[in-house]
Amino acid sequence: MDNFGNKKLVQHRINAPEGMYYQVRERIVKERMRMARTRQQLAIGSALLLIIGGVNIGIILFSKSEKPHKTNNSTEQILYETYFDNQTPFLK
Amino acid sequence: MQDEKDIIIHLQKGDEIAFKWVFDTYKDRIFNTILYMVQSNEEAEDLTQEVFVEVFLSVENFNVQSKLYTWIYRIAINKALNLQRFKKAKKRFGNLLSIFHLSPADEIPDFVHPGILLENKELSESLYRAIDQLPEKQKTAFVLRQLEDLSYVEIAEVMQTTIPSVESLLFRAKQNLQKYLK
Numbered sequence: 001m002d003n004f005g006n007k008k009l010v011q012h013r014i015n016a017p018e019g020m021y022y023q024v025r026e027r028i029v030k031e032r033m034r035m036a037r038t039r040q041q042l043a044i045g046s047a048l049l050l051i052i053g054g055v056n057i058g059i060i061l062f063s064k065s066e067k068p069h070k071t072n073n074s075t076e077q078i079l080y081e082t083y084f085d086n087q088t089p090f091l092k
Numbered sequence: 093m094q095d096e097k098d099i100i101i102h103l104q105k106g107d108e109i110a111f112k113w114v115f116d117t118y119k120d121r122i123f124n125t126i127l128y129m130v131q132s133n134e135e136a137e138d139l140t141q142e143v144f145v146e147v148f149l150s151v152e153n154f155n156v157q158s159k160l161y162t163w164i165y166r167i168a169i170n171k172a173l174n175l176q177r178f179k180k181a182k183k184r185f186g187n188l189l190s191i192f193h194l195s196p197a198d199e200i201p202d203f204v205h206p207g208i209l210l211e212n213k214e215l216s217e218s219l220y221r222a223i224d225q226l227p228e229k230q231k232t233a234f235v236l237r238q239l240e241d242l243s244y245v246e247i248a249e250v251m252q253t254t255i256p257s258v259e260s261l262l263f264r265a266k267q268n269l270q271k272y273l274k
Contacts, residue, residue: 023141
């Protein structure tokens with residue numbers, strides 16, 4: 001034991017427990033199912049994100065901003081014209 | 093099924109016969125290596141299973157030019173070292189809690205290898221305790237060389253290092269063991 005270079009340690013070897021192969025197979029099946037489920041969840045998540053993003057873009061593109069009614073009040077009229085007449089054509 | 097490249101190709105195709113062959117060929121060696129590393133029968137059994145699950149699921153990415161058994165050994169060693177790091181971190185946290193009397197620190201019982209005769213138990217306990225005290229790399233090199241009988245080239249391949257580095261690790265491991273066992 002005190003000279004490892006010349007003496008080999010006694011190798012205490014035992015066999016792997018019986019039935020391990022079937023446990024490994026079971027774990028492989030479970031792992032594959034877990035991976036498939038993760039992939040499925042990722043696909044569903046991505047699809048949902050795409051749909052939500054598409055709907056949001058659609059709302060922005062096709063919605064028309066409602067202009068307030070014109071009033072006879074001169075201050076409000078000035079504010080109205082200052083605000084709405086200087087907007088980009090997109091919002092008009 | 094003798095040619096290793098053939099086996100790898102079959103494994104990559106998901107062939108169960110090839111997998112069973114690999115499992116039957118390496119299970120005992122891998123189990124024993126992990127047992128020396130983690131020094132717990134239950135954990136060694138669990139990790140051996142994990143190793144073969146990973147072999148089967150990630151063999152697609154395996155490079156046919158490399159040796160299969162060194163790759164399997166590498167997976168086993170990495171898993172064993174990860175578990176040890178986790179256990180050490182847990183022990184450190186437990187010690188910290190015990191300082192504040194929140195929870196008592198669990199004492200890890202001395203490992204007795206299941207293959208050791210009753211009269212050698214005391215000697216083997218001190219030896220395994222000493223092996224367990226070695227730094228990770230020295231412990232890996234020592235287990236692969238002295239207990240698993242791998243050549244320096246094979247150890248270098250498993251540990252992804254050079255042969256001189258393996259020699260140096262083994263030299264230091266032996267020195268440390270002699271120091272611990274005095």
